[in-house]
Amino acid sequence: xxxxxxxxxxxxxxxxxxxxxxxxxxxxxxxxxxxxxxxxxxxxxxxxxxxxxxxxxxxxxxxxxxxxxxxxxxxxxxxxxxxxxxxxxxxxxxxxxxxxxxxxxxxxxxxxxxxxxxxxxxxxxxxxxxxxxxxxxxxxxxxxxxxxxxxxxxxxxxxxxxxxxxxxxxxxxxxxxxxxxxxxxxxxxxxxxxxxxxxxxxxxxxxx
Numbered sequence: 001x002x003x004x005x006x007x008x009x010x011x012x013x014x015x016x017x018x019x020x021x022x023x024x025x026x027x028x029x030x031x032x033x034x035x036x037x038x039x040x041x042x043x044x045x046x047x048x049x050x051x052x053x054x055x056x057x058x059x060x061x062x063x064x065x066x067x068x069x070x071x072x073x074x075x076x077x078x079x080x081x082x083x084x085x086x087x088x089x090x091x092x093x094x095x096x097x098x099x100x101x102x103x104x105x106x107x108x109x110x111x112x113x114x115x116x117x118x119x120x121x122x123x124x125x126x127x128x129x130x131x132x133x134x135x136x137x138x139x140x141x142x143x144x145x146x147x148x149x150x151x152x153x154x155x156x157x158x159x160x161x162x163x164x165x166x167x168x169x170x171x172x173x174x175x176x177x178x179x180x181x182x183x184x185x186x187x188x189x190x191x192x193x194x195x196x197x198x199x200x201x202x203x204x205x206x207x208x
Contacts, residue, residue, distance in 0.1 A: 001206070002027065002031065002032050002033070002185060002187075002188070002192060002200065002201070002206060003032075003035050003065065003165060003167075003185065004032060004033065004034055004187075004189075004193065005035045005037050005187060005192065006020070006036050006038050006049065007037070007189045007193065008041060009038075009040070010193065013052075017049075019194070019197075020034055020053065020056055022197060023201075024060035026197050026207060026208060027060075027201050027207060027208060028208055029060070029061035029062065030061060030062065030063065031204075032060075032062040033062065033063040033065045033079070034053045034056060034062060035065040035066075035067060035082060035187070036049060036066045036072070036076075037067040039067070039068070043069070043072070046069070046072060050064070050075075050076045054076050064077075064080075065078060065082050066081055066082065067084060068081075068082070068083065068087050070093060073101060074098075079101070080101070080103065080125070081093070082103075082106075082128070083106065084105075084106050085108065089120050089123075090105055090120055090121075090123035090124045091120055093123065102125040102126070103123055103124055103125055104162075104165075105120075105124050105128070106127075106128050106130065107127040107129050107130075108129075108139060109142075110143075111149060111150060111153060112150060118157065121161075121162065124162045125162055125163070126162050127162050127163070127165065128167045128187050129142065129147065129165065129183075130166075130168040131167070131168030132144070132146065132147070132168045132169060132170070133168055133178075134168050141168065144177060147164060147166060147181040147183050148181055150164060163184035163185070164182065164184060165184060166181075166183040166187065167186070167188070170188045170191055171188075171190075171191045171200070172202070173203075175191075175203040175204050186204065
């Protein structure tokens with residue numbers, strides 16, 4: 001699966017929607033998630049953009065994810081609410097949401113070794129592990145091995161463990177290696193918003 005993250009700082013809204021529509025159309029149904037992020041935009045602007053993304057997702061049988069804002073996720077009838085590093089814990093948010101709205105969250109360590117975090121894990125359906133292959137915001141790249149280590153720890157602790165998605169430095173050249181290392185899929189901005197989605201979709205084996 002590919003999580004394509006919106007980024008209005010890189011593309012105009014018109015071009016962003018055009019490229020995400022091309023991506024959603026070119027992928028197998030239910031194998032692409034369009035993640036509405038763009039924290040710098042106003043709530044009104046994010047809602048309008050989210051409505052466009054929802055239309056694209058529904059037309060091409062893909063998923064809509066919304067970052068941080070539970071209210072927008074509910075208004076847009078999103079499939080997943082993505083919680084960032086500064087968001088409320090998933091186990092606090094979960095009781096406030098309808099059961100069909102799943103939760104993902106950002107994760108920046110190669111391990112899940114603290115038992116105190118188990119309560120948080122119980123409300124999470126997916127983890128976006130970053131930065132995996134490129135440093136970001138002063139954090140060094142975790143490396144592909146982190147996918148296997150974290151996956152083993154999660155499986156050992158819980159029968160219903162969250163899927164792990166690779167984020168950070170993902171490209172068509174290394175996406176298959178992420179899957180081979182244990183990722184359920186990848187999340188990307190630049191690689192997902194390029195003019196030709198075919199190389200990335202082919203690497204993930206999700207092209208129609």
